[in-house]
Amino acid sequence: MNLLPDTYHIQQTFSAYCRTGESVTLPGVAPDRLKHYRRLVFNMINDTMEGAFPIAFKNIPARKWNRMVKDFFSHHACQSYQVWKLPLEFYTYAVEHNWEDEYQLPYLNDLLAFEWAEMEVYNMEDITADAYTLTGDWLDTPLVLNPEHRLLSFSYPVHLLAKPKELLRSKGVYFVLLYRHPETGNVEFTDLSPWLAFLTEQLVLGITVRDILDYAPQLNITETDTLEQDTLDFLKHMQQQHFVLGFQS
Amino acid sequence: MVGVGFRREFAGEMISGEHIRPDFIEFAPENWMNIGGYWKKVLHQVVEKYPVLCHGLSLSIGSPEELNREFLQYIKTFLNEYKVQLYSEHLSYSKCDNAHMYDLLPIPFRMDAVKHISTRIQQVQDYLQRPLVMEIVSYYTPVAAEMSEVDFIKEVVKQSGCQLLLDVNNIYVNAFNHQYDAKAFIQQLPLNKVAYIHMAGHEQVAPDLIIDTHGEPIIDPVYDLFEWTLQHLQPVPVLLERDFNIPEMAELQGELSRLKSICHKQWKLKDELVA
Numbered sequence: 001m002n003l004l005p006d007t008y009h010i011q012q013t014f015s016a017y018c019r020t021g022e023s024v025t026l027p028g029v030a031p032d033r034l035k036h037y038r039r040l041v042f043n044m045i046n047d048t049m050e051g052a053f054p055i056a057f058k059n060i061p062a063r064k065w066n067r068m069v070k071d072f073f074s075h076h077a078c079q080s081y082q083v084w085k086l087p088l089e090f091y092t093y094a095v096e097h098n099w100e101d102e103y104q105l106p107y108l109n110d111l112l113a114f115e116w117a118e119m120e121v122y123n124m125e126d127i128t129a130d131a132y133t134l135t136g137d138w139l140d141t142p143l144v145l146n147p148e149h150r151l152l153s154f155s156y157p158v159h160l161l162a163k164p165k166e167l168l169r170s171k172g173v174y175f176v177l178l179y180r181h182p183e184t185g186n187v188e189f190t191d192l193s194p195w196l197a198f199l200t201e202q203l204v205l206g207i208t209v210r211d212i213l214d215y216a217p218q219l220n221i222t223e224t225d226t227l228e229q230d231t232l233d234f235l236k237h238m239q240q241q242h243f244v245l246g247f248q249s
Numbered sequence: 250m251v252g253v254g255f256r257r258e259f260a261g262e263m264i265s266g267e268h269i270r271p272d273f274i275e276f277a278p279e280n281w282m283n284i285g286g287y288w289k290k291v292l293h294q295v296v297e298k299y300p301v302l303c304h305g306l307s308l309s310i311g312s313p314e315e316l317n318r319e320f321l322q323y324i325k326t327f328l329n330e331y332k333v334q335l336y337s338e339h340l341s342y343s344k345c346d347n348a349h350m351y352d353l354l355p356i357p358f359r360m361d362a363v364k365h366i367s368t369r370i371q372q373v374q375d376y377l378q379r380p381l382v383m384e385i386v387s388y389y390t391p392v393a394a395e396m397s398e399v400d401f402i403k404e405v406v407k408q409s410g411c412q413l414l415l416d417v418n419n420i421y422v423n424a425f426n427h428q429y430d431a432k433a434f435i436q437q438l439p440l441n442k443v444a445y446i447h448m449a450g451h452e453q454v455a456p457d458l459i460i461d462t463h464g465e466p467i468i469d470p471v472y473d474l475f476e477w478t479l480q481h482l483q484p485v486p487v488l489l490e491r492d493f494n495i496p497e498m499a500e501l502q503g504e505l506s507r508l509k510s511i512c513h514k515q516w517k518l519k520d521e522l523v524a
Binding site: 001002003004006007008010011012014015016018019026027028029030033034036037040041044045048076077078079080081082083084086122123124125126127148180184185186 | 282283289313351355356357394460
């Protein structure tokens with residue numbers, strides 16, 4: 001490296017100021033001009049997070065939100081060279097620093113995870129599905145699913161409710177499936193029961209519906225009279241929704 | 250050739266070509282790399298229709314630390330995949346202490362920085378197997394300068410062998426903010442190295458400060474400086490940048506037409522004189 005330590009240090013000091021806003025003295029730098037760099041850099045980060053997490057931004061009091069973004073940007077070294085991926089780092093930082101407790105927002109991790117997943121599935125690289133046919137045996141032929149999806153589990157129904165008070169009253173176990181519509185590119189999501197979440201997870205692994213149904217008693221699913229028909233109805237519906245693509249060929 | 254910065258906000262209009270019809274488009278690879286779904290389809294449609302130039306955001310040529318080889322690999326693949334005719338970047342830094350800043354920070358105008366950046370430019374050019382076109386950025390304060398801005402730029406060009414992206418609005422902004430003569434500054438540049446021109450609008454936020462926003466129409470004094478500049482250059486592609494406050498396409502097309510008319514007037518005249 002050709003940089004002298006002094007120049008290196010000046011660049012570090014300048015960028016540290018942009019990240020933290022904590023005052024610095026740099027040779028030749030006009031303080032009233034320097035502040036614009038902090039403003040521009042911070043606004044970019046804040047706008048990115050607002051855009052990625054519109055529900056969280058709306059739900060969280062402005063003072064808390066501002067503190068979160070400042071905390072994140074000051075202490076976290078942003079790694080992504082693509083700014084659209086930065087919200088994942090924000091979400092990860094929130095989880096690692098236990099923001100749920102710190103900001104007294106028990107549903108925060110779920111909400112950030114849900115909003116990030118929407119963005120991720122919308123933008124993610126195309127994934128080619130396995131070869132499939134449109135006809136087959138629903139019970140005994142492995143199904144081919146739309147690979148552009150995420151299956152998430154939550155303690156709060158952030159995919160169903162927006163109001164914080166309602167969310168807090170509804171703590172439980174929730175599953176949501178997000179997938180990208182192959183034609184429109186829009187992200188669709190659907191609430192799943194624990195059984196359907198389990199089913200989806202197993203189908204991804206290539207297990208047949210019959211084999212998964214056989215496993216139901218071990219999950220303490222005792223009312224199995226209509227389980228097979230309900231399961232097939234769900235899968236046929238999801239075929240119409242372009243999540244179930246067809247039958248392995 | 251007069252092009253426009255391609256943005257998602259007006260992708261449909263660009264593809265239809267009804268209300269705006271640039272000669273080429275430019276976009277940042279970072280905004281389109283590793284993207285699938287709807288926007289990948291749109292990208293394919295638009296690159297089918299227009300020649301493509303790319304203007305990077307995250308190379309951070311002025312960073313104190315090592316170049317990101319993985320990033321360069323993605324860039325190289327992307328530029329080749331989309332048959333990008335020209336790749337430009339910024340003479341600034343946006344990453345330090347292993348943290349991206351997502352904005353253009355000013356490099357200290359110093360000889361050790363010149364050497365550092367020139368080495369890095371050469372490394373990038375060698376890796377990408379194409380010339381790097383470096384933009385003279387707008388800046389709001391000098392930082393620990395030990396040489397003039399123009400000497401700094403001239404030395405970088407000389408030592409690295411890079412080409413220049415002359416953003417005429419940036420020169421106007423810098424001349425205003427740092428109280429120098431924009432024309433005298435341009436005249437001192439190695440103009441034979443200018444491979445690309447950018448034009449944009451800005452916002453005056455204080456009596457003595459303009460911020461380079463790309464959110465307003467180009468103002469007349471910048472058009473005047475542009476016209477004067479063209480008299481000293483060989484024809485190169487010219488780009489209209491508009492990143493915020495996106496207007497009706499008719500307004501953007503109006504700006505494109507005005508730029509085109511100035512190019513035609515100045516460069517045609519020059520050709521006639523040469524002939």
